[in-house]
Amino acid sequence: MAITLGANRYGKAEVRLVRVVRDGPRHELRDLTVSVALAGDLAAAHEGDNSGVLPTDTQKNTVYAFAKRYGVGEPEAFGLLLARHFVDTQPTIHWARVDLAEHPWSRLGPHSFARDGAPTRHATVTVTGDASHVVSGLSGLVLLNTTDSEFHGYVRDGYTTLPEATDRILATEVEARWRWTEVGSGPSWASSFQGVRDALVEAFVETYSYSLQQTLYAMGSRALEKQPEIAEVRLVLPNKHHFLVDLAPFGLGNDNEVYVATDRPYGLIEGTVLRDDAAPAPEAW
Numbered sequence: 129m130a131i132t133l134g135a136n137r138y139g140k141a142e143v144r145l146v147r148v149v150r151d152g153p154r155h156e157l158r159d160l161t162v163s164v165a166l167a168g169d170l171a172a173a174h175e176g177d178n179s180g181v182l183p184t185d186t187q188k189n190t191v192y193a194f195a196k197r198y199g200v201g202e203p204e205a206f207g208l209l210l211a212r213h214f215v216d217t218q219p220t221i222h223w224a225r226v227d228l229a230e231h232p233w234s235r236l237g238p239h240s241f242a243r244d245g246a247p248t249r250h251a252t253v254t255v256t257g258d259a260s261h262v263v264s265g266l267s268g269l270v271l272l273n274t275t276d277s278e279f280h281g282y283v284r285d286g287y288t289t290l291p292e293a294t295d296r297i298l299a300t301e302v303e304a305r306w307r308w309t310e311v312g313s314g315p316s317w318a319s320s321f322q323g324v325r326d327a328l329v330e331a332f333v334e335t336y337s338y339s340l341q342q343t344l345y346a347m348g349s350r351a352l353e354k355q356p357e358i359a360e361v362r363l364v365l366p367n368k369h370h371f372l373v374d375l376a377p378f379g380l381g382n383d384n385e386v387y388v389a390t391d392r393p394y395g396l397i398e399g400t401v402l403r404d405d406a407a408p409a410p411e412a413w
């Protein structure tokens with residue numbers, strides 16, 4: 129029986145990094161969770177030889193040292209710096225992925241901040257040899273329309289009880305990831321992020337929806353139309369159901385005014401929207 133080592137990678141997950149820039153009385157703050165994963169010639173490590181293993185503890189230290197040495201700018205840029213460093217300095221490492229989640233704070237004063245309702249910003253950077261590949265994203269963007277949403281005309285079978293809706297609440301918590309066509313081309317990381325975020329929100333607001341699936345496609349399409357630097361958008365949209373409460377027992381009507389918001393189970397609508405001529409992704413993401 130021949131047994132062989134399959135795909136493997138290793139790294140430090142969820143390094144919590146807070147960087148303050150104390151440049152005068154007005155401080156700047158960035159708050160990130162950074163995960164590093166490395167792969168390469170690591171077969172020996174799986175047989176007890178650590179001579180090619182850069183410890184995950186060192187990877188964590190590198191995150192903090194780079195934060196001091198180079199500052200923490202846009203998550204994509206900081207991730208590229210780290211991933212490139214691991215591939216270029218470690219002979220056994222040929223592939224590095226750095227995953228960054230930026231937790232948003234809004235300013236209250238020169239050195240005071242409040243954790244924001246803004247979405248979490250994400251970046252996933254992959255470096256192999258000379259090539260770099262970037263996926264940006266967001267999560268925790270909760271959106272709700274109180275009307276302009278219907279759901280009917282669906283399949284009915286012996287188990288269907290759902291009443292048709294001609295006017296319902298549509299709510300979701302957007303998780304979006306989008307793949308850059310070419311790293312370093314087009315707008316800045318920050319303005320691209322803002323552009324995609326705004327496009328997703330605009331499409332959610334402006335689409336008269338017959339299903340969350342239709343809204344998903346409208347959101348992804350709008351982001352691609354507005355931001356030429358991205359090739360593909362993947363969306364995960366939980367349907368945050370709001371059901372009308374039956375107030376008849378109290379002698380009251382309910383003209384789409386009183387709802388119960390439920391958290392589970394929930395519909396989960398997922399989809400990818402991409403350009404016809406998008407080059408295939410060079411890496412799984």
Ligand SMILES: O=c1[nH]c(=O)c2[nH]c(=O)[nH]c2[nH]1
Pocket residue numbers: 279290338339340341367395
């Ligand atoms: O927008 C929706 N899409 C569905 O597929 C679905 N299924 C369901 O029960 N409610 C909804 N709403």
